[in-house]
Amino acid sequence: xxxxxxxELREIPDGxxxxxxxxxxxxxxxxxxxxVNETVVTKDRYxxxxxxPGDSIEIVAFVGGG
Amino acid sequence: xxxxxxxxxxxxxxxxxxxxxxxxDFPTMQRALVASGAEVVTVAxxxxxxxxxxxxxxxxxxxxxxxxxxxxxxCFTADEAIRTARLGRELEMGDLVKLEVIGDRRTLFPDVExxxxxxxxxxxxxxTVLPYTNDDPVTAKKLEDAGCAAVMPLGAPIGSxxxxxxxxxxxxxxxxxxxxxxxxxxVGTASDAALAMELGAVAVLMNxxxxxxxxxxxxxxxxxxxxxxxxxxxxxxRIPMKLHAAASSPMTGLIxx
Numbered sequence: 001x002x003x004x005x006x007x008e009l010r011e012i013p014d015g016x017x018x019x020x021x022x023x024x025x026x027x028x029x030x031x032x033x034x035x036v037n038e039t040v041v042t043k044d045r046y047x048x049x050x051x052x053p054g055d056s057i058e059i060v061a062f063v064g065g066g
Numbered sequence: 067x068x069x070x071x072x073x074x075x076x077x078x079x080x081x082x083x084x085x086x087x088x089x090x091d092f093p094t095m096q097r098a099l100v101a102s103g104a105e106v107v108t109v110a111x112x113x114x115x116x117x118x119x120x121x122x123x124x125x126x127x128x129x130x131x132x133x134x135x136x137x138x139x140x141c142f143t144a145d146e147a148i149r150t151a152r153l154g155r156e157l158e159m160g161d162l163v164k165l166e167v168i169g170d171r172r173t174l175f176p177d178v179e180x181x182x183x184x185x186x187x188x189x190x191x192x193x194t195v196l197p198y199t200n201d202d203p204v205t206a207k208k209l210e211d212a213g214c215a216a217v218m219p220l221g222a223p224i225g226s227x228x229x230x231x232x233x234x235x236x237x238x239x240x241x242x243x244x245x246x247x248x249x250x251x252x253v254g255t256a257s258d259a260a261l262a263m264e265l266g267a268v269a270v271l272m273n274x275x276x277x278x279x280x281x282x283x284x285x286x287x288x289x290x291x292x293x294x295x296x297x298x299x300x301x302x303x304r305i306p307m308k309l310h311a312a313a314s315s316p317m318t319g320l321i322x323x
Contacts, residue, residue: 006113033156040152060153064124065110065139066085066273
C-alpha cells in the first residue's frame, strides 16, 4: 500500500504497524515521535496502530534550535 | 544568595536559557552549554532524515540533567504550532513548550493572533506554555489570559544581535502581567543580557549570540556573568538618573579656602 512518509510517497506492506514501520526504517523508537494523519501516536500504541493506505505519516526528532 | 525562580511547576536557579542551533559542531555546543550554566536548553522538532541512518543525535551532546524546552520554530499557523508542540511533548515527555507562531519570514516577528489562539489550545491541554512574542503589553496580557505560564517578549528580531530595542515596552509588560517575563531573542552581547535583567526580566533566552560568537564557549561564560550582574543590579536597585552632577567627594574642607 502507498503512504506518505515525511512528505514522500512510499510503498509499505499492507497492515504494517507503526512499530513495524520503525523497525523497517531502522529508526530507534525512543528518539522519535510519530504522527499519523495529523494526530500523535503515543509510544504505547506503536504495536497496535495499523497503518492504512493513503495515511500521512510524520516521523520527527529533536534538532538544534533556539 | 538563594535567588530561584519558577515557571509553572518547574523551579530553576540559572536565569540564562540557551538554544542548541547554529553551533559549528556538537563538541563546541556541549562546552558552551556547560559554560553557560543554563538549566534549560531549547530544541527544535523536525522531520527525521530517513536517508541518514545513524546520524549523530543532538541529544547525545546535551549535558545530562539539562531540561529540554521544545520549540515550535518556523511554524506559521496556530495549527502547525499546536501539532509541533504535541510532537515535542511526545519526544520530551514533558509539558514545557516554547511557542512560536511566526508571521513574517524576513523579520520572524510573531503572528500574535495565531500565538494567542495556539496558547489557549495548548494551555487547556496541560502544556506549560512559554510564548515568544512581540514587545507589546496588550498581547502579553492576552497571552496571560490565554493561560500561558510566562511571556517571552523579544529584545530584537531573532538572530539580529540588535540588543534590547524597546526597554520601555519591556518594563510596561513586566508591570502589566503577573506571570514571569523572559526576554527572548535579539541579544548580541553580554551587556544586552545584563540590561534585560536590570529591567526586571526573570530570565533571558538566547542562541545565536553564543553559537555564532567567534569563541562560543567564552561568550557563554560572558553571558552567564552578564545575566548574573544584571540580576544583582536589579535587586540592588539602581540610582535614579540625574541630568547634573552629584559630587562623590565632599565639597567642603578643601585646602586653601
